[in-house]
Amino acid sequence: MTIDAFIGALGIVFQPAVLIAILGGALYGLFIGAIPGLTATMATALLVPLTFYMDPIPAIAIIVSTTAMAITAGDIPGALMRIPGTPASAAYVEESYSMTLKGRAETALSIGIFFSAIGGLVGALVLMISGPILARIALKFSSFEFFWLALLGLMTSALVSAKDPARGFISLLLGILISTVGLDVTSGQPRFTFGSIELMGGISFIPTMIGMFALAEVLRGFSSSASFPPAFNTARIRPFRGMGKLLMRYPLSLLRGASLGTAIGALPGVGGDVSAWIAYGVSRRFSRTPEKFGTGHEEGLIEATSSNNAGLSAAWIPALVFGIPGDAVTAIAVGVLFMKGLNPGPRLFLENPTMPMAIIMTFFVANLLLFPLGWLAIKGSRHILAVPRNLIVPVILICCILGSFAINNTMFGVGIMLIAGIVGYILESNGFPIAPVILGLVLGPILERNFIMSMQIADGNLLGFFERPIAAGLGIVVCSVALVPLLSRVIRHLPISTRSEK
Amino acid sequence: MRIDDRIIGGALALLSLAIILGARGLPSVPGTTFGPALMPTLIGIAMGVLSIRIFITGLLQKSSAGWFDLSEWKGASRPVFCAVWTLAGIALGIVLLPVIGFPLYGLAFALPLMLLMGARPIHAVLTSVGLVLVAQFVFARLLFVPLPAGPLPMPW
Missing domain, CATH: 1.20.58 (Methane Monooxygenase Hydroxylase; Chain G, domain 1)
Incomplete structure (x- = not known):
């Protein structure tokens, strides 16, 4: 990237049309993200017809700012009502909702927006500096590396989300099992569909997520074991208060979350969703106070939420540099770029470096906009907790029904949400965590596809999973994650005399 | 449980x-x-x-x-009624919503639940009517989700 390209890009981004597109996209993203069940992907898809009438840079700018804001705003219903807006928000919804239950909703929302914005800025910076290098590394990944990476995300979520790892793994297996329903990812054979045409399309994670988190929470709210978030002190609500102190206290968490988000988000086909889960798990593993996780602790929330938006920016690395989308949002954006005659790939960087630079700069502007718009969102969200519970619960349930319906515009999604809600309530009442079910459902197809492909390449030899250097490194990390807690438990239970003899 | x-x-x-x-x-x-x-x-x-x-x-x-x-479900009967209404209401909605439309279903589901949970009747009526109108407008009009409108005439 040359200085000329940088200056040229500045001139493009600070045109009124681009700035209006960014602001409009951010407001639209805030609206969509804050409605449970509506995703950033859905928001982007709805924008495509509008981009027909726009110039290339405003068209991409509106997509960038919409997704950045929608992903961040997805934390709002998560923190206030335990309804995660996105699969990535589900990684830390327990943490933020626990904070709300303790009367710290303002802090939970502030962390969600403040550290998301910083994570997004870091991701954009990395995208600008090292995008092409990261994309080249990511392109060297084969099915073996993707398999280990998916397994790492899944194992981390199972291990960190339950006191009893066996229950965490059962939840995870249930999630992967649900993901096997539908057409088989490798051969296209129908599997566990029981003759239902709708089941052939698989079970979507959105209604499952809404049911397991929101409906289950509503059911628990009716029982005597329920606890409710206290109302905001409306007189003294100050968004972002104390964020500076948290920034000074947990700089490593922020840095690690943003780095992990960037590295994982840059992998084609994996996208940013996994990064929040891995970041949350890593944060707990390296924390000095892991026992506080899940009780409304800032540390994991900071790391996961910053990795969330960093991953979002980094997902554009393979999309822009090689034309390989990292997730559904970038897949749509790549389509828009092609439509506008800006074919993404290395040639775009060589022939017209101003354009990719301008696109990257829109990330900076969009993430900076998160601060003022997030401030307004926190100010406005206090009204949600001020509404009496006997009015807000039916409103939440109607949102759940509509959000589940909107996935395929059929009542099938509502049925899935209902069953998921009952199952989620029973699972949680008996110590089984919900988060691994959702991640298992999201990552199950990636895990299976890469596992089957790797088994075929290695001809069934499991040692083949360790033959490539990066795969071997990731495999060792996965094995360590699985074995270290087991070994430490065995050592803890050994009699002291036996330990001293050794 | x-x-x-x-x-x-x-x-x-x-x-x-x-x-x-x-x-x-x-x-x-x-x-x-x-x-x-x-x-x-x-x-x-x-x-x-x-x-x-x-x-x-x-x-x-x-x-x-x-x-x-x-x-956790023993004691007062109202929470049990609320839980049963919620689950039965959603289950019935799978069959009824495409037939009677969202506005009617939304009212029939949300209003009794609000009253069951102890909301004041005037608040419950205003909130449920407002909820149905706003939700129908946002989903059907702004987001192009084809929500069944049913027999109730909507202002859009």
Whole structure:
């Protein structure tokens, strides 16, 4: 990237049309993200017809700012009502909702927006500096590396989300099992569909997520074991208060979350969703106070939420540099770029470096906009907790029904949400965590596809999973994650005399 | 609702057996050893092992609360009615919503639930009517979700 390209890009981004597109996209993203069940992907898809009438840079700018804001705003219903807006928000919804239950909703929302914005800025910076290098590394990944990476995300979520790892793994297996329903990812054979045409399309994670988190929470709210978030002190609500102190206290968490988000988000086909889960798990593993996780602790929330938006920016690395989308949002954006005659790939960087630079700069502007718009969102969200519970619960349930319906515009999604809600309530009442079910459902197809492909390449030899250097490194990390807690438990239970003899 | 670990372990063991048997019935892909049955079989085996562990934990603990602990639902009857209304309302909605439309269904579901939960009638009526109108407008008009409108005339 040359200085000329940088200056040229500045001139493009600070045109009124681009700035209006960014602001409009951010407001639209805030609206969509804050409605449970509506995703950033859905928001982007709805924008495509509008981009027909726009110039290339405003068209991409509106997509960038919409997704950045929608992903961040997805934390709002998560923190206030335990309804995660996105699969990535589900990684830390327990943490933020626990904070709300303790009367710290303002802090939970502030962390969600403040550290998301910083994570997004870091991701954009990395995208600008090292995008092409990261994309080249990511392109060297084969099915073996993707398999280990998916397994790492899944194992981390199972291990960190339950006191009893066996229950965490059962939840995870249930999630992967649900993901096997539908057409088989490798051969296209129908599997566990029981003759239902709708089941052939698989079970979507959105209604499952809404049911397991929101409906289950509503059911628990009716029982005597329920606890409710206290109302905001409306007189003294100050968004972002104390964020500076948290920034000074947990700089490593922020840095690690943003780095992990960037590295994982840059992998084609994996996208940013996994990064929040891995970041949350890593944060707990390296924390000095892991026992506080899940009780409304800032540390994991900071790391996961910053990795969330960093991953979002980094997902554009393979999309822009090689034309390989990292997730559904970038897949749509790549389509828009092609439509506008800006074919993404290395040639775009060589022939017209101003354009990719301008696109990257829109990330900076969009993430900076998160601060003022997030401030307004926190100010406005206090009204949600001020509404009496006997009015807000039916409103939440109607949102759940509509959000589940909107996935395929059929009542099938509502049925899935209902069953998921009952199952989620029973699972949680008996110590089984919900988060691994959702991640298992999201990552199950990636895990299976890469596992089957790797088994075929290695001809069934499991040692083949360790033959490539990066795969071997990731495999060792996965094995360590699985074995270290087991070994430490065995050592803890050994009699002291036996330990001293050794 | 707490369920004894022996029942959970047993139910999960049965599920894992069903998964393995179901996977055995899946057709194999010609020319390859690793077909659609591999992943479900592995899931079934892993779940089977873990379910035995949970069953043994239940055996060792021998909970004094009985096989099912429903203590959190005992006492006042209103919460039970609310939970039943919620679940039955959503289940009925799967059948009724496409027929009677969202505005009517939304009112019939939300208004009684608000009253059951102890909301003042005037608040419940205003909130449920406002909710239905706003939700129908946002989803159907702004987001182009084809929500069934039903017989109730809408202002848009």
